[in-house]
Amino acid sequence: xxxxxxxxxxxxxxxxxxxxxxxxxxxxxxxxxxxxxxxxxxxxxxxxxxxxxxxxxxxxxxxxxxxxxxxxxxxxxxxxxxxxxxxxxxxxxxxxxxxxxxxxxxxxxxxxxxxxxxxxxxxxxxxxxxxxxxxxxxxxxxxxxxxxxxxxxxxxxxxxxxxxxxxxxxxxxxxxxxxxxxxxxxxxxxxxxxxxxxxxxxxxxxxxxxxxxxxxxxxxxxxxxxxxxxxxxxxxxxxxxxxxxxxxxxxxxxxxxxxxxxxxxxxxxxxxxxxxxxxxxxxxxxxxxxxxxxxxxxxxxxxxxxxxxxxxxxxxxxxxxxxxxxxxxxxxxxxx
Amino acid sequence: xxxxxxxxxxxxxxxxxxxxxxxxxxxxxxxxxxxxxxxxxxxxxxxxxxxxxxxxxxxxxxxxxxxxxxxxxxxxxxxxxxxxxxxxxxxxxxxxxxxxxxxxxxxxxxxxxxxxxxxxxxxxxxxxxxxxxxxxxxxxxxxxxxxxxxxxxxxxxxxxxxxxxxxxxxxxxxxxxxxxxxxxxxxxxxxxxxxxxxxxxxxxxxxxxxxxxxxxxxxxxxxxxxxxxxxxxxxxxxxxxxxxxxxxxxxxxxxxxxxxxxxxxxxxxxxxxxxxxxxxxxxxxxxxxxxxxxxxxxxxxxxxxxxxxxxxxxxxxxxxxxxxxxxxxxxxxxxxxxxxxxxxxxxxxxxxxxxxxxxxxx
Numbered sequence: 198x199x200x201x202x203x204x205x206x207x208x209x210x211x212x213x214x215x216x217x218x219x220x221x222x223x224x225x226x227x228x229x230x231x232x233x234x235x236x237x238x239x240x241x242x243x244x245x246x247x248x249x250x251x252x253x254x255x256x257x258x259x260x261x262x263x264x265x266x267x268x269x270x271x272x273x274x275x276x277x278x279x280x281x282x283x284x285x286x287x288x289x290x291x292x293x294x295x296x297x298x299x300x301x302x303x304x305x306x307x308x309x310x311x312x313x314x315x316x317x318x319x320x321x322x323x324x325x326x327x328x329x330x331x332x333x334x335x336x337x338x339x340x341x342x343x344x345x346x347x348x349x350x351x352x353x354x355x356x357x358x359x360x361x362x363x364x365x366x367x368x369x370x371x372x373x374x375x376x377x378x379x380x381x382x383x384x385x386x387x388x389x390x391x392x393x394x395x396x397x398x399x400x401x402x403x404x405x406x407x408x409x410x411x412x413x414x415x416x417x418x419x420x421x422x423x424x425x426x427x428x429x430x431x432x433x434x435x436x437x438x439x440x441x442x443x444x445x446x447x448x449x450x451x452x453x454x455x456x457x458x459x460x461x462x463x464x465x466x467x468x469x470x471x472x473x474x475x476x477x478x479x480x481x482x483x484x485x486x487x488x489x490x491x492x493x494x495x496x497x498x499x500x501x502x503x504x505x506x507x508x509x510x511x512x513x514x515x516x517x518x519x520x521x522x523x524x525x526x527x528x529x530x531x532x533x
Numbered sequence: 534x535x536x537x538x539x540x541x542x543x544x545x546x547x548x549x550x551x552x553x554x555x556x557x558x559x560x561x562x563x564x565x566x567x568x569x570x571x572x573x574x575x576x577x578x579x580x581x582x583x584x585x586x587x588x589x590x591x592x593x594x595x596x597x598x599x600x601x602x603x604x605x606x607x608x609x610x611x612x613x614x615x616x617x618x619x620x621x622x623x624x625x626x627x628x629x630x631x632x633x634x635x636x637x638x639x640x641x642x643x644x645x646x647x648x649x650x651x652x653x654x655x656x657x658x659x660x661x662x663x664x665x666x667x668x669x670x671x672x673x674x675x676x677x678x679x680x681x682x683x684x685x686x687x688x689x690x691x692x693x694x695x696x697x698x699x700x701x702x703x704x705x706x707x708x709x710x711x712x713x714x715x716x717x718x719x720x721x722x723x724x725x726x727x728x729x730x731x732x733x734x735x736x737x738x739x740x741x742x743x744x745x746x747x748x749x750x751x752x753x754x755x756x757x758x759x760x761x762x763x764x765x766x767x768x769x770x771x772x773x774x775x776x777x778x779x780x781x782x783x784x785x786x787x788x789x790x791x792x793x794x795x796x797x798x799x800x801x802x803x804x805x806x807x808x809x810x811x812x813x814x815x816x817x818x819x820x821x822x823x824x825x826x827x828x829x830x831x832x833x834x835x836x837x838x839x840x841x842x843x844x845x846x847x848x849x850x851x852x853x854x855x856x857x858x859x860x861x862x863x864x865x866x867x868x869x870x871x872x873x874x875x876x877x878x879x880x881x882x883x884x885x886x887x888x889x890x891x892x893x894x895x
Contacts, residue, residue, distance in 0.1 A: 336726050336727065336729035336730045336735075336745065337726035337729065337745060337746075337747050338747070339749030339750055339753075340650060340651055340744070340745075340749070340753065341650065341749060341750075341753055411731075411732020411736070412735065415650065415739070417650075447648060447649070447650040448647075449648060449652065466732075494729065497650040
């Protein structure tokens with residue numbers, strides 16, 4: 198039986214993962230961490246039978262807060278053996294507090310989580326969710342990227358992408374270690390019923406809604422339920438490694454923006470680059486300004502390794518369906 | 534958008550290619566989708582797709598990277614496709630055969646999305662096809678022969694000569710294959726990487742089924758049992774001046790390597806007429822380098838007439854397909870590792886294409 202800790206469990210993907218773990222027989226207990234108060238969706242998990250669910254508020258990007266938690270009696274008593282580290286995709290609650298080592302929030306979190314997993318005596322597995330936008334994109338990139346495709350190590354890469362790459366490399370560094378079993382899942386754009394979209398640099402809630410004029414890159418998409426399924430497969434697997442996960446559908450960025458209700462303004466690439474530079478000059482560097490090759494060159498993911506090793510298969514179809522009020526909305530539905 | 538039917542009667546179906554926020558006044562998308570689902574042709578496609586795949590050759594001695602098992606996919610014949618009795622404007626602009634061909638190849642798009650993973654959209658193809666069919670029939674008046682050499686199903690590579698400032702030869706070749714095969718086949722043309730950098734052009738190419746030429750993409754297409762169209766002359770083909778027309782430039786060899794690895798036959802193909810559509814009098818190479826373009830041509834009409842000068846002359850196209858060259862049967866996939874052999878085989882293909890051109894011109 199597995200006792201799992203889930204970070205950012207109060208965010209949409211985290212809630213979905215907790216729900217999936219809760220309903221699986223192989224999970225004995227779930228320790229959910231979040232920035233805010235426990236989501237209302239957790240009420241029945243906290244009250245009902247089944248796996249024991251505990252919720253705690255911890256800011257994992259701050260060294261003191263993370264250290265206090267991982268050295269607490271509460272954490273030791275929980276006897277966590279698997280940590281599921283999910284990325285933050287919403288703005289931090291308290292942006293004024295200093296970050297660990299001057300790193301971005303996402304990078305700092307990844308560093309601290311990996312460090313504490315290595316130090317903890319009970320933790321034996323780490324499952325981390327990363328972004329597939331870490332791959333290097335250029336006019337001649339392959340349509341289908343594998344886990345061994347080149348990462349984008351260009352120093353000029355957008356800060357948002359940079360933080361994903363840094364976090365990815367921190368986790369990647371432990372994949373072949375002896376101390377922990379590490380699974381890194383690289384996911385493309387995550388969509389959820391109702392038109393919600395996560396982990397897409399062009400459709401980030403913090404970035405201006407712009408895309409590059411004359412380009413419409415193909416975006417691989419995956420439903421949040423399939424992400425939760427992949428996390429569960431990784432938790433229960435004995436495998437270690439890096440895995441691409443993706444759904445069956447791929448749609449252009451403009452279509453994805455329409456489906457999810459994110460109006461984007463097409464602007465010439467040069468203008469976008471200037472705007473990004475200008476934003477950094479006037480001190481708006483913390484806001485991820487859309488730019489870079491992710492807005493011009495598309496990709497899909499080769500998921501054969503995840504299918505073979507983890508048994509992951511996307512089970513959801515993604516498309517538009519008529520909602521209760523008569524409008525058309527992005528929906529995910531289980532395949533027949 | 535309000536639907537007059539009670540909600541309970543509306544089955545939960547997906548509408549995929551419509552803007553949910555701009556569809557006021559348009560027909561009910563769910564009903565349209567239902568119509569599409571109920572087309573007999575769609576059932577035929579599904580039934581055909583469930584057929585088992587053709588047996589593959591024995592295990593490969595040489596396997597440079599793991600390849601997925603080909604999906605069981607079969608295109609229905611034209612006779613199996615039934616067209617919608619209520620065609621829209623775009624459908625009415627197309628001949629019946631072209632409509633059937635488009636319906637047949639719609640299975641290339643997997644899942645629920647209206648695009649395949651390379652960005653091909655049957656809907657965009659449906660809207661652009663009437664223009665290209667008009668060019669095919671009335672502007673270039675294409676005549677073609679040798680269709681019996683095109684494989685009915687399974688992977689294959691079409692290798693053709695390349696010319697003309699704008700790639701109308703590619704468009705006409707794709708259309709000719711689509712309109713003269715039954716079951717219809719859509720050749721996926723491999724385009725140069727610089728085309729992926731051109732705004733708007735890259736999107737159009739992707740939507741009509743063309744693919745940026747990388748080794749991985751090429752291998753993926755062959756793994757998918759698709760027909761791949763290559764122009765092994767590359768940009769040297771479109772740089773040819775009027776004095777060099779119909780004299781093939783050096784062939785790239787990557788397509789031979791891919792053919793050997795994937796055990797795919799190569800079908801030589803000649804497009805006669807394309808080299809007369811925009812004869813280049815002089816290529817201003819320093820200007821091309823400065824602008825980052827493959828060619829800066831002077832033709833009898835360009836740049837003197839401005840963008841109008843890029844229009845191809847209404848020359849007659851003749852497209853000929855040669856006998857397939859099954860190099861893989863003799864040399865096997867391990868032959869792909871022999872650079873001299875690959876180079877030699879590429880020259881054999883070049884010679885076959887040149888012979889077709891010479892035969893057709895005389």
